[in-house]
Amino acid sequence: MHTILKSEKKEVIIGIDKPFVIIGEKINPTGIKKLGQALVENNMDYVKQLALRQVAWGADVLDVNVGHPQIDEAAVIPIVVEAVRSVVDVPLCIDSNDPKILAAGLNAATGKPLVNSVNGEEKQLASVLPLVKDRGAAVLGLTIGEEGIPATAEERLKVAGNIIERAAKMGIPVEDIIIDPLVMTVGHNSMAATVTLKAIELIRKEYGVNMSLGASNVSFGLPDRHSVNSSFLSLAMQAGVTCSITDPIKLGSSIRATDLLLGKDANSMRYLKYFRATEKLREAEAAAKT
């Protein structure tokens, strides 16, 4: 099953038979204070810089989130989308909890964007799915039910099924739904990752849909988070996850390596190209700092 996202001129295909798709996570003021400040000041230079840098490091799609208490997000998101579009030609992932902000972002995006996100709660499904249908977008569906994130893989499968079914009734094709089976930190519960890996297998077997994971939540509260995040992404890719909203600078190498190991990179072409490109970027960025 292929999920196709589009920018003005480019198409990105997400599928189990394709290389893993990296959705760059950095255009999000949560955690990047400097970006929040730039948005408040309506200064798009830093947004453009984040867009360019992530694409250079291998992002195929860019997430755009403008959540910040001091700005009118619905007014700002079209400006940010426009700024990103002015420097890179990649599909966008419009990221908000608020349907009004999603609508504003979707309206500004060209091609076929991804909506981030809907979950399995009735209220969310009713408010977000019509936007997805009207825009002809794809949507990320989180396996959160009315009572929060289910503890078991079977219950997450059930929530995924509910999202797929509700979308189908509205005329959204199943290939335009990407399920996020969610992962909690193994720092609090050492079975947290195995539940998610099992959910991935169940969802893949039952529905064959594309799946995405945020790869950093799993290591929350632990030291050396990179070892945990990169190992988890490899395990999730083997289980059937096909894209991730993540940091291409930190995780690009292990994603390209895992694609190669899973037989998705004939003659190591992508792996070698990525290595050469990022080797130069690393040197250039180090030189710029000194």
Added chain:
Amino acid sequence: MHTILKSEKKEVIIGIDKPFVIIGEKINPTGIKKLGQALVENNMDYVKQLALRQVAWGADVLDVNVGHPQIDEAAVIPIVVEAVRSVVDVPLCIDSNDPKILAAGLNAATGKPLVNSVNGEEKQLASVLPLVKDRGAAVLGLTIGEEGIPATAEERLKVAGNIIERAAKMGIPVEDIIIDPLVMTVGHNSMAATVTLKAIELIRKEYGVNMSLGASNVSFGLPDRHSVNSSFLSLAMQAGVTCSITDPIKLGSSIRATDLLLGKDANSMRYLKYFRATEKLREAEAAAKT
């Protein structure tokens, strides 16, 4: 199924329900010139240093190989085994192609060592398995048949079956056989890792035996080998590999992280303990260099 290895006082259990077992690879003159020189000079200080350092960095078992053109290996291996035993109390893995050298090493080792290795060739089986039986050792069986390393997973399963059957006829219990399904470099053939991952699954399903992999061959000829090696080890662990002859200093972190992700580390105890210990080692080793 549990494979139990023993030193004088310690027991190491290898099994799918246990944390991954690291067999330190560094006592091997191939690739460590300084060790070859030390062996020629009958100087055991460097051997002891390599033993101590690997165990400090998390090796559960130590491989001992003395292959070098300028020494009488059968005479030297007992001296090296004795030197290792004098500084660390871990089970040993006696490593040679030559039955005479294996016999000398097994004779010097206490407890229950691992023999590295036998393959599926008739001549090898006939010369190595009796040594394993007589010593009450465990043995590593490589899936190499009369025509070399089979190209397909199904043929490697067949060679594994042949080794297990031949050992059984000789009275070696199946739990004392660890199969190495072998991996070639993905740099030459991009399906090389998927063949091995499939072989792991087939062998696990059919025989349930413990499996080992060398984790560095897979990246031969590629740049940034660490990304490929660590991702591959995670994938192999998920598929069912339970130990590896590898470098604990380079791969210890991602092995501990993968154990944690696979639900084999309650309350992250091993992960955290390893992080704290190696953080101190890293500082101490950096200080010693300056």
